[in-house]
Amino acid sequence: MQSPGTPKGINHLVLNVCDIDASHQFWTEVIGFRQVGELEPTPGRREGVKMRFYSGDNDGQTHHHDLALVEKNTLPPPDKGEWGPFASTSAINHIAITFPDREAWLARLEHVRTMGVKFDSRVNHGMTHSLYIRDPNGYGVELVYDLPREVWQGDIDAALNYVEILPTEGAEALEDKKDVPVFGQRV
Ligand SMILES: [Fe+2]
CATH class of the missing domain: 3.10.180 (2,3-Dihydroxybiphenyl 1,2-Dioxygenase; domain 1)
Known part of the structure; x- marks a missing residue:
């Protein structure tokens, strides 16, 4: 018997990365994902935050994001x-x-x-x-x-x-x- 509200699967994954440009190059040029968005800094919030969103191709459909990258220089x-x-x-x-x-x-x-x-x-x-x-x-x-x-x-x-x-x-x-x-x- 299923428990109530059983999840379907993983929606997306967010990775902390040392260098967002190097990781961007890997996930787009090597793996084949496409960038679909980027976090916009707002005054007083998210200053210095670098976050980008990526999608694969799901039967011709783009997902809002399968993967996101957050730059973290302290890794x-x-x-x-x-x-x-x-x-x-x-x-x-x-x-x-x-x-x-x-x-x-x-x-x-x-x-x-x-x-x-x-x-x-x-x-x-x-x-x-x-x-x-x-x-x-x-x-x-x-x-x-x-x-x-x-x-x-x-x-x-x-x-x-x-x-x-x-x-x-x-x-x-x-x-x-x-x-x-x-x-x-x-x-
Ligand atoms: Fe595996």
């Missing part, structure tokens, strides 16, 4: 060590960005590489195929496309625990398998 410097979901010392482990389909995701991976961004990790999970990179603050960013519901809904926990590590360099880093395991299927 600790980014963790430059090896990134991994269990090695990261950042308060933000990773943010997963959904692409509409496999083709869009593959096109974005190629673009990300053309931009000279390091592929930290590529993984086939049981419910998504994923690329992990880092933003200028050291926050992990996972680019994903969802596998069809029929693949993972039979046993979500098994799909979550499934990890196939893939190459991060060379032509293989841009290859994606179409045959995927199905979870919770009776044989």
Whole structure:
């Protein structure tokens, strides 16, 4: 039974960032979000505050914001060590960005590489195929496309625990398998 007023999901995310121009460049040029707004300072309030709002493309529709950035010069410097979901010392482990389909995701991976961004990790999970990179603050960013519901809904926990590590360099880093395991299927 559902509890009253069960949430549908996450509406938007606001990140504190060291340098809003560097983060703007990452989230627009590397990831592909579009800036849709900016906080206007008002006299006596929000002085010195820099905040910008961004949207993805949701079937041709713009959201009021999926993501916002707030500049915070006092943030600790980014963790430059090896990134991994269990090695990261950042308060933000990773943010997963959904692409509409496999083709869009593959096109974005190629673009990300053309931009000279390091592929930290590529993984086939049981419910998504994923690329992990880092933003200028050291926050992990996972680019994903969802596998069809029929693949993972039979046993979500098994799909979550499934990890196939893939190459991060060379032509293989841009290859994606179409045959995927199905979870919770009776044989
Ligand atoms: Fe994730």
